[in-house]
Amino acid sequence: MLGSASPTRGYLLVEEPGPWGPGGVPTSRLGEETTAALKGVAASIGAKLLLVRRPGASVLRTPGARGDERVLMRVSVRRGRERVITRTCAADDVVAAAGAGRGWADLDTTDGGPLLVCTHGRKDWCCARRGRPLAAALAELAPTRVWECSHLGGDRFAANLLSLPTGWTYGRVDVSDAPAVVAGTAAGRVVPQLLRGRSCDAMVVQAADVLVRQEQGRQDAADLVPVSATREGEDAGAPWRVVFSAAEGGQLAVRVRQRHVDSPQRLTCGAAEEQHARTWELLGASPA
Incomplete structure (x- = not known):
């Protein structure tokens, strides 16, 4: 796993709770045009595009209070500039909202920040088989911090986990490792034996x-x-x-x-x- 985190300066996270299709960045229900536009926004800010959803949210949401809303996050993982800014928007307005210069607010990461687990089974089945149980275990301990995400790279290292805003990437994380990861990241520590690398390097x-x-x-x-x-x-x-x-x-x-x-x-x-x-x-x- 050593030195295998995909290098990037940051991430653009777009909530998409439904099923994800094949491909490194799946079109899913967003459609090819919207996905291509989001890739363009991510490229313009030097970021990698990832789809995210809360653990277990792999079915269509029913219409309701948040059924038409999406969470967006822009993340910088550069040393000394680690930051997560976030906003919500209508589901049909994700491209304009992602590219807008206003409307963002800093996310409080004093609890350790978001934990993303790759569960992208249509990209490689290992990610779903090993990632979903880990995401569920982490969510039991830190429900507001945990998201499932699309392809992180390194499928054979599943379950793969990304800690934000530091960009530390973990591999072969087992359900039994969940307490150490949650506690360690909350305290500004890493779990060395599970590390793949820091994605800003x-x-x-x-x-x-x-x-x-x-x-x-x-x-x-x-x-x-x-x-x-x-x-x-x-x-x-x-x-x-x-x-x-x-x-x-x-x-x-x-x-x-x-x-x-x-x-x-x-x-x-x-x-x-x-x-x-x-x-x-x-x-x-x-x-x-």
Whole structure:
């Protein structure tokens, strides 16, 4: 899972409670024209588009008080600029509302912020089979924080979870991990053994960050800030040296190397053939 969070500066979240279709960003009931327009809005703000819904809301809402309303969220995951702004709008007005410069309000994330669990079964069945039980377990503990979401990437790591506004991405999260994730994120901590990476970082930085956290038992979500990443050679197998500013003071140099996993495996749950995946290994960490 190391270094496998899809890099992005932020997210555009659009509530769509009905069933989701196939594809990385499903058209669902929104229709192709609306979906394409929302992708354009997301691209214009440097964000990744995700559909979201409350756990269990995979059927059509009946007309009523909120039946025609949708929640929208814009999220920045950049270090020092972490923020979630939100608004509600009519279901047929999501494109205009998503692109509007006014009407947004800051979401209070002092409780840890939104937790998104990928349950996009039409993209890959693993996500629904493993994600829905996790979303339900998390919602029992923190109902206002939890959303199901469309494709996060890394289907074979299901259940996948995204913690906002930090952008920390988790994989292979089990129902039994729900209490640790809820409590940890609420306290500004991570669960190192479940981390894939932080989505605001390049993949090599993600890998170095997670590996040194696992090696040293670092749980503070903000205790390492990347300074530089350089390759120690020209060939494809050359190690990388990633330097972080550490919360305790000074800098930490982390050396990592990418390699192929020895045995082939299916790279998605629905894949017909096995391939050689790649992973990262820690070569060392020392004061810079």
